[in-house]
Amino acid sequence: MAAAAERVAGGAPAGYTALAVKFGPRQRSPHCLLVKEHRVREGPGAAHPPRRTLFVLNVPPYCGRESLSRLFFSCGPVQSVDICDKPEIGEKTETLKSKFFNLKTTKGFRVAYVVFRSPAGVQAAKALSQRGPLLISTESHPVKTGISKWITSYAASVVDREELKAEVDAFMQDYDKQIAEEEAKAVEEEGVPDEEGWVKVTRKGRKPGLPRTEAANLRVLERERRKRARKELLNFYAWQHRETKREHIAQLRKKFEEDKQRIALMRAQRKFRPY
């Protein structure tokens, strides 16, 4: 909301180049992508090789992988495009891809890594700033937004039963195999001391030990406490009587102080004006 006159649009911080980008020809004000060559201290991973990777900041929500690779196609052949919510530090751990489970979608404004086949692409991309704003949605490659996008995603949310079933079955088979292996290993190890002579006791087997959980620990402690309390006599000695009386008065005093504080607060808030 600062005064518009003082601002010079399209500036870029050191190391970055600003590229203007618009959704389509109808839009008038562009967003600006900030791009630079991807460099990290810890040594870039295999996914984002040095010198060939372009780091793109502030990618608008409607701009996907395809649009990006098309935008930078003119600079040289693009090998891959990665879009993430925030810049990634270190190596990315690739998880098993599943069509149905643990789907992660990126939202809002994001960052992207564009990997070119050759380092020349990166330099060419930086030079793009000289040209007019890039267009994300063109007539030949329209990007769906709004109603048509939502209808598409509604259609996509319909699950193919067979496919899902096959995937679940495959996963469960693997899982069962893994469990079976673990169990076999446990059976093998049972009662066998390790090199220092320790024997592992588990819940299974002939002599199950106490489960090592927090709840079990607490339960034991509680049982102990109750046992102790049962043994104790409370109203036996004179000092005990005295104590309880003193305690009672102290309680009353504490309550009184609390009430007084409460009243003072209410008085301050003028809570005692009935009307």
Added chain:
Amino acid sequence: MAVRRRRRRQRGPDGGGGTDGAAGPGPLPAPGCSQRGVCATQGPEGAEAAAAVAAAAGGQRSAGSPGRGRGRKRPPAAGLLQPVKLSRAELYKPPTSEELQQLKETEDLFHSSLLRLQIEELLKEVTLKETKKKRIDAFLHEINSLLSSIPETSETDLTDQAWLPKGVKVPFLQVPFSVKGRFRFLPPAELKVVGSYLLGTCIKPEINVDVAVTMPREIFQDKDNLNQRYHRKRALYLAYIAHHFSKEKLFGSVTFAYMNSNHLKPILLLRPQGKDEKLVTVRLHACPALGFFKPSRFYPSKNNVRTAWFMEQSTSKEGALEPPTPHYNNSILCDTVLLSHLHFLSNVATDFPGMKDGLALLKVWLHQRQLSKGLGCFNGFLASMLVAYLLTKRKIVKMMSGYQVLRNVLQFLATTDLSMTGISLAKDTDSSLPSLADFHQAFEVVFVDPSGLVNLCADMTASKYHQVQFEAKRSMEILDDSTMDGFQVLFMTAKPMLRAFDHIFHLKHVSKLQSACKKMQLLNELMDRGGNYVAAALPFIVSLLSRGLAGRALLVAHSLPQTPEWPIEAEPPKHKDIGPLAFGLLFFPEFAASTLEKGPQANRPEAQDFRTFWGEKSELRRFQDGTICEAVVWEANTVCQKRLIPEQIVRHLLWLHADIPESSVCYTGALLESVIKTGQEASGTSEEAMVSVVCSYDDLSRKLWNLEGLPLTVTAVQGVHPALRYTDVFPPIPMKPVYSFHTRIRNKDLLLPSEDKPCPAYISPLKVVCHMEGSGRWPQDKEAIKRIKAAFHLQLAELLQQQHHLICRPAVTHTDVYKDGYVFRLQVAYHREPLILKEVVTPEGMLKYQDTEESQQLELETVHLPYLTSSLHGLQQQHPAFGSTCRLAKRWVSAQLLSDHISEECVDLLMAYLFLHPAPFTPPSSPQVGFLRFLNLLATFDWKNSPLIVNLNAGLTDADCTEIKNKFVAARSRLPIMFIATPKDKWTSMWTKERPSAQILQRLLVLASESLRVLEEQLMDPLSSQDVKMVFRPPLDFYDVLIHLNPNQIPRHLESVDRPVKSFSRGVVKNSAGVKILFPVVDYDPVQCYLQELRDAFSDLALFFYDKYGGEVIAVLWKPLSFQPQPFKVSSMKGRMVTTLNNELVCVPNVEAILEDFEVLGEGLVKRVEARTEKWTI
């Protein structure tokens, strides 16, 4: 001795400690803080939006100051309760005898120490200060000297009023005008202060000093008791005084008023000049010379108004018996005993400090219940007489504290019906005096004064007394309940009629009561009341209604007719000037809506009576047990109409028996309900739809239990959708899609929305949790459990299709089932899954359970929400109005565009609180009154300092409640801003954890108090347009950008507050059995998709507001803090651009591009984006 001790007591708590000032928190709230100061506990996170909303709420924007507290540790906010810390030495020091005594007294004389302190504070607030008293006394002395200097006049006829100066009108309705008798003005024989001022029992804010001016004996003649002659002389006397006083500089104002709005008894009000004008009102009562009237003339059975004179006939009918005029007689007698009452009461009050306090409390109590003003009120004087009575009966002793006096008075009122068994203060049983039975004959409520002549409750209707009784009963219950803050509820909460009664109706034009008097043949009463048809007809109207509503209404109450004071040069107000008369009905929820009024058997003698009472509505009916009875059946099909049966009864009876036309009865019972009616059925509020949803759900759960072929059985089926607890604003309606309207997926029986048609109707999936049996075969790994659940969803779909021919749409996380036109969303749950998600192994190898976000979310969905749903479902069974009230409240929240910022469950719980803890009211029996109380709760609850405890299913004990309160105080800053505790959720307030933020709550509070004000104004004024939808139309001028939407893409467009004129085809028809069915489009609301995308992309720049029930506008509020230029950071570049400002590179939001993004993201849905640049510049 009692006085001395009391003084010491008072000093005790304040003076004793000496650490007073240091121990208490700073007495003044910080100036920046709002009144209730909800912002105080916000974390740095919320600070940003704080400014946005607070500025919006305040109507002005200040970009500089907010967020200064960010990151820094704040000093404890003023106005926030801190846990008390006392040193050991202080706690355990040996008690002094004084302290012990004080503790003991608190225990004996008061309920608790808190109550005692509270009462002391209240008394400080309302009692008159000594310094003020001196000023008042001086004023009274001046009046005294002025009065004696008024010149006398010569004697004239009563009707010849030419001698009266121009500037003053006689404060009396002289109808009929002609009357015998002569009048002259003579200076008063005596001037005496009477009433509460001398007793010291008058309380602020209205300090009235009553002064009795004794008119000298020479003014009167014989027979002045007849035909209002005394009253007219009295009025002339006051008029003459008024004229003289009006010229004096001493007075700020000189006006007339009716004593307790009784038009026979004008009084003169004098207020001092200058700044004291508000301080005191001196009320001059003229009274006759002592011993002038013979008391025996005024026994309740005597006549003092002649029919011939009243009817202006020249000669009286010979031999006709004149009817008794008890009220008229009483009005004269009252004047004769003013002084003796004073003596009597001052005798009682000596050595009785508790009386003063008790009376002050009683007066506050009465005032909060609107019982202490108007014709037939239960005023402070009556209360003092009652205390005196209880003292003579030894129910109160002079040792008692104010609190005990109050308790005993309430106890007496609660248990004694003065309309059946009157009481008398007269000591000697003089046989010549009229008996209590005589009084009962003449008056509805009987409380005879010490002289044995005057009925102190003469003008009170039985209904009013019953209301007092009812209030006393409720108050006793509250005082006995230790969990409740009795003080707050009894003395600090006002009970206006609108919020206290389930239904309210107004008589728009009281002049219609004239014809009612005629119809009911109330000539004698009219004469008795000096022509006041309102007072004459009211008792009869009320008893008529009470009889008609006997089985339905617990209480039929009326507002007290009140006439305002008027300037001396104006004509006195007429009877019709009391404005509309309001009646309130309080229902038995079980019977209020029954359609049948069963009468006696046809051959009984009572049957005739029944027939005349109900008129032609009564008809003979044969009942199932074979009897043939008189009965009245009211026409009502829907629940909404049934709720209005009392309206039908009222209108019918008033027309039948009192000639009051329907047009002058303004019934405000269900005006608000129009906002929860849907377009299709204009008459119902869809309670029926809710019931059929529940039926269908029950059927489904039975089918699920009995499903064959599942590897594990279904152990429980629990609904979680709001419709399954009757609180969904617009419950789903059975629908069947029109195929041609949609596109179809090949090979699957599924429909898709089509792009070139309007958006299909919104079908909300009814979420149902389906618990599966626990078994060793469940995997113990979270990923595997997810797969197994997906497999279950697939299998459920398959089995339901095979065994029950229901078409289903399975997905990974749920299965949608299309049944009876509804779509149920089944979600399989495994009870150990949250535990498995929580498992953490410590380095020592111990298994620990730790809450994670995922596990909490899952628990919320599969454990807590089903429990809440079933609890609230149970509440609905106890209180039939619960569901509809919730729906009204939610509709309002949504209409104010805040539905996404406060969870639905939170509103449900707030409403449950109102039903479970209604004190000082009764649980609402109509949605309207519940809604008004909801607004009041939002507007007044002190969220900062107190938790809202909702004791669902009475699952919390007293000890639990105290524990919650204590822990709450200790941990206040870490708890959500709105803290709601329930039996299953004592410490976390899970439904308000994320939402609302402090700023939204503040906004909600402002909106609620404003809506309440507007609504009460509208509902209490029957002559206005009563456009109650006004409070459902949000003010849009706070917002920075408005995104207007295309109505044809808003699937819930028909649900908007002002129903659209033009509607679109939504591609559905009412459910009809089809053979081959395709699965409809479910849970597809483009606006919600759009909002989701907007929030994903711009949540750190702006807040988005939308009415999810068919709103046409999305309102956007920029967060001022994010509009500050910021240094460049990779993580905060979202939607910003880099510019140079004063040679520095900074980031600012790229507003032009963002505004265009709004359009791009909502392609096809957005009509236009209106940037309200008058409030900000790009």
